[in-house]
Amino acid sequence: MVIKRLGWMVLAAALLTAACGDDGPARDPEGNITDTGAASVFSFRTGDCFDDPASDAAEVEELSAVPCSQPHDNEIYHTFDMPDGEFPGTEAIFDVAYEECLGDVFTGYVGITFEESELDVFPVTPTETSWGAGDRTVYCAVFNLDLSKITGSVRGTAR
Template identity: 35%
Template sequence: MAQLDPPGQSALAPYPSAPPGDERSPYQPYPHYQHDPPVTPAPGVNGFAVASLVLGVIGGVLLSVIFGVVALVQMRTRPYRGKGLAIAGLVLSGVWALGLAVLIVVAIASGAERDPSGEVTDGGSVSARQLRPGDCVNDLEESNNVLSLPAVPCAQPHEGEVFAAFALSGREWPGEGHVLEKADQGCQDRFESYAPRADFDSFELFVLYPTQRAWTRGDHDVTCIAIDPAGKSIGSLRG
């Protein structure tokens, strides 16, 4: 015969209770792990923006503007960083353009004026490559890179007078010594035809001739200037 449990008792053994003073629950829950959301990589820096800034620093105005505009257009539709770089490149390009415009205005304002025949009528700066026979100039100092000279009317005091300008032949750089020799000889050969009544030996010769770097760029021009060793003179060698 089956045996019945006494009233108030269960057939299953009771879960042991916690000892007095222990507030922990006898039921231990499973540990819960919280999964972090996937990390989205940070957007990269736009290459055109970087290029715009670099070119803006070194003065590549046209490319800097183009790259800066391209970068700003791309960043409207793509998650790129670098908007500040593109804007900085555009700003620097504007500064370069403004500075160039100022230099052009200053050069025009300070340049010598010529009459229809080409004679200097009002003193000012003249590019070394634009000097012509008959121009009277000042500030003749030995230099490896003469870019311009102050020209004045020959009726005003001047240090030297341009009496010839010609180009040397040849494609390959012949060496500085050879260039200077040909330049000197060419100047001497042309002096008499410019000033037949002047004595070449009574003047010093100041020659503008191309450097190797200028020669490779296609500049083979020579400019001959006669200097009076006694000091500044007034009037032209041609009388």
């Protein structure tokens, strides 16, 4: 399977201030995104859907949050934190991220193994700049292999 490795996905904004304040998307009482709109990259959670950014910037501070019931490009299916310490390097972070994102968490969320799936994944990872500001979170996101829009959540779909 092809892995979506767009430059903008090696993200997680350079400014920790982007993580402060209420820059999250509008949500219903269950926590589901209710309105399409720009939201801080730090405000996304497992189960959230979003569109690809308009630019190919190496670092992105905001993404377009989309209710999963509407057509969207990506869905976050898992998040985890890298261990503290010195920045291990982009390649090392990607190695850890892909190992985590392609394992049991994919199967548990989608309902079949990555190898059986018609979906593909990419990790949204800390950059060296954001790491220096304390960012350790990796977001595992899923998208259609043919890059078509997804409508609805992929959770439990066995796609």
